Amino acid sequence: MRTRVAASLGRATSAASRATKRGDGSVIGARVTLLLAPHALDELAAGWRIATVSGTNGKSTTTAFLTAACTAGGRSVVSNTEGANLRSGVVALLSSRRTRDADLAVLEVDELALPTLLPSFEHPVVVLLNLSRDQLDRFGEVRTVASRWRAALAMNPATVIANADDPLVTWGASAAENVTFVGVGLGWRLDAVSCPACGERIECSDTDWWCSACSLRRPSGHQLSGDELLDPAGKVLTVLRPGVPGRHNLANAALAVVAAMKLGVEPSVAAGATEAVTSIAGRYQTVAIGRSQVRLLLAKNPAGWHELLTMIDGESRPVLLAINARTADGRDPSWLWDVEFERLRGRKVVAAGERAADLAVRLHYAEVDCEVWHGDVIERLRTLDDPLVDVLANYTVFADLTRQLRMSA
Amino acid sequence: MTARDSTIQIALLFPELLGTYGDGGNAVVLTQRLRWRGFDAQLVHVPVVDPVPSTCDVYVLGGGEDAPQTLATERLADHGLAQAVDRGAVVFAVCAGFQILGRTFTGADGEQQPGLGVLDCETRPKGTRQIGELVVQPTALDLPLLTGFENHGGITELGGNAAALGSVLVGAGNGTGGVEGVVTGKVVGTYLHGPALARNPALADLLLSWVVGALEPLEDAVVEGLRAERLSEAFSSRRAGRST
Numbered sequence: 034m035r036t037r038v039a040a041s042l043g044r045a046t047s048a049a050s051r052a053t054k055r056g057d058g059s060v061i062g063a064r065v066t067l068l069l070a071p072h073a074l075d076e077l078a079a080g081w082r083i084a085t086v087s088g089t090n091g092k093s094t095t096t097a098f099l100t101a102a103c104t105a106g107g108r109s110v111v112s113n114t115e116g117a118n119l120r121s122g123v124v125a126l127l128s129s130r131r132t133r134d135a136d137l138a139v140l141e142v143d144e145l146a147l148p149t150l151l152p153s154f155e156h157p158v159v160v161l162l163n164l165s166r167d168q169l170d171r172f173g174e175v176r177t178v179a180s181r182w183r184a185a186l187a188m189n190p191a192t193v194i195a196n197a198d199d200p201l202v203t204w205g206a207s208a209a210e211n212v213t214f215v216g217v218g219l220g221w222r223l224d225a226v227s228c229p230a231c232g233e234r235i236e237c238s239d240t241d242w243w244c245s246a247c248s249l250r251r252p253s254g255h256q257l258s259g260d261e262l263l264d265p266a267g268k269v270l271t272v273l274r275p276g277v278p279g280r281h282n283l284a285n286a287a288l289a290v291v292a293a294m295k296l297g298v299e300p301s302v303a304a305g306a307t308e309a310v311t312s313i314a315g316r317y318q319t320v321a322i323g324r325s326q327v328r329l330l331l332a333k334n335p336a337g338w339h340e341l342l343t344m345i346d347g348e349s350r351p352v353l354l355a356i357n358a359r360t361a362d363g364r365d366p367s368w369l370w371d372v373e374f375e376r377l378r379g380r381k382v383v384a385a386g387e388r389a390a391d392l393a394v395r396l397h398y399a400e401v402d403c404e405v406w407h408g409d410v411i412e413r414l415r416t417l418d419d420p421l422v423d424v425l426a427n428y429t430v431f432a433d434l435t436r437q438l439r440m441s442a
Numbered sequence: 443m444t445a446r447d448s449t450i451q452i453a454l455l456f457p458e459l460l461g462t463y464g465d466g467g468n469a470v471v472l473t474q475r476l477r478w479r480g481f482d483a484q485l486v487h488v489p490v491v492d493p494v495p496s497t498c499d500v501y502v503l504g505g506g507e508d509a510p511q512t513l514a515t516e517r518l519a520d521h522g523l524a525q526a527v528d529r530g531a532v533v534f535a536v537c538a539g540f541q542i543l544g545r546t547f548t549g550a551d552g553e554q555q556p557g558l559g560v561l562d563c564e565t566r567p568k569g570t571r572q573i574g575e576l577v578v579q580p581t582a583l584d585l586p587l588l589t590g591f592e593n594h595g596g597i598t599e600l601g602g603n604a605a606a607l608g609s610v611l612v613g614a615g616n617g618t619g620g621v622e623g624v625v626t627g628k629v630v631g632t633y634l635h636g637p638a639l640a641r642n643p644a645l646a647d648l649l650l651s652w653v654v655g656a657l658e659p660l661e662d663a664v665v666e667g668l669r670a671e672r673l674s675e676a677f678s679s680r681r682a683g684r685s686t
Contacts, residue, residue, distance in 0.1 A: 166462060174507040226458035226490065232509040234490055364573070365591045367635050370467030390668040394640050397664045398467070398474050405664075 039070035063125035088162025096141040098289035105306035106298030148185035179205035214254030217284035221336035276311035279344040315435035323415035355386035453498035465504025467637035494522030503539025540631030562601035575676035576613030590634025
């Protein structure tokens, strides 16, 4: 009862926020709901089939894949597609009137929020992607996140789908009773060198990893091989051709398809649905700006930058890099030195964003010639003469840019 | 120039363990600043599986998380680094790397651990993390203002045989006595990330001059732009009361 009243007051707040043009208003409404009924999520989530997607990189993409896959499989799905991935965002989604006819909620969940949300869910499907350094001045140590996952999964029954190639994820997931591991690779290894269980060295080969001291090692299970998803016996379940580029998105698609299978969707149906996902909240889309076709790429941390630089290796189109260091980005951009910008040597590069000066120094030492642009990113894009341009931006630059593009569209 | 070899070797120690805050960039900066002046310089990545070589010219250690810090300390006890220090090699250590070089430090588990004892200092936990821009007026070395970003939970107390790198103008630094870092001989410890040597080329060149002698200046306009921006930001946020 308390939750019902609180949820309706929350919705009223949302409506007021919308009426006064302060945005969608659903999250502020949910904050009101939670203030009045702190345990609102327990009641709101009751009766829902829930799937969560969490990890440092690929949350939104994998959530979009899983949503598309389950929809194609005949489920009626709601999802927090706007990326409101904390408790308030989940409460907002589940208390919205729009969700009444759905029977499955696919939730993108912040990696630190996941352990606190799990107790409210009845045997959810939990997808665990990867863990790496991200906004360290906010999140603290990455191993702490894995350790909290571990504690929460030991207490709360769930069907877990986890990346077998990430030692931190494997350790976090292996406390759960029901885990399906999927080997999807790991591009960024620098956070996977010290065993999360015992602190000793992790050894690795191209296809395997193991702790040099304790029993933690790569678990067997499903496997991504090229663009084929194999079951534990090595049989091809389906071929993956996700609608967004890059090896990392093949990995995301593989995990989403296995999660969809746990929710009763045929693998070929699930894989087919990922082909239609061509842009996630503006990422990977190509837009016309000035005289250029501009592809918009988002990277929020070193592992994400590693993925994007791997994706654009060998291409020759000019690149505009843009970095901010606001709270949502992490206020310390020294991670720029973890990224192999040397790969951009010989390309035409523009360094932009509020921390263009940090980026310019990094590129200077990488011997990458660049133009430094301190103004608005979109202004520079409007005056480029190149037919094809890639923009690689971090979180708040990307958000500002896509908002400007929506407004001018 | 060293008598042994004409190649200057910059060792980056355990980048997998002590590389959480981009501090590997310090080794890149040192190597590039030598190469741009015509020196033959080599960046030697020393993975945690290998013994620490005792023959490099400069050793760079970075920041890291608690468990890796403990593991790094055990691996560093294999004498390679101690021999290098005795020989007069230059050591530049940041944050966790700085704490490791002290007599003792305390991990997040609250247990005090012996450090390598290269520096006369002890680190204990503060209870809260110190995160933000850090500006230091050098006192032990003849250098312009030092700028960086700190992110640590330690208080480092200097002993009688250690001189502070400088006085804190913005931020916390060692967290006691209003000072930051430590200098003993050719060993420098600091809480400055950024990486420190990318933001402070004069410090980079000073460390290099301890190996190769006086150096010609380099064209540093790009770096000066960053320094001016960061110093201005740090001083204005201090005025606005956001310096911590």
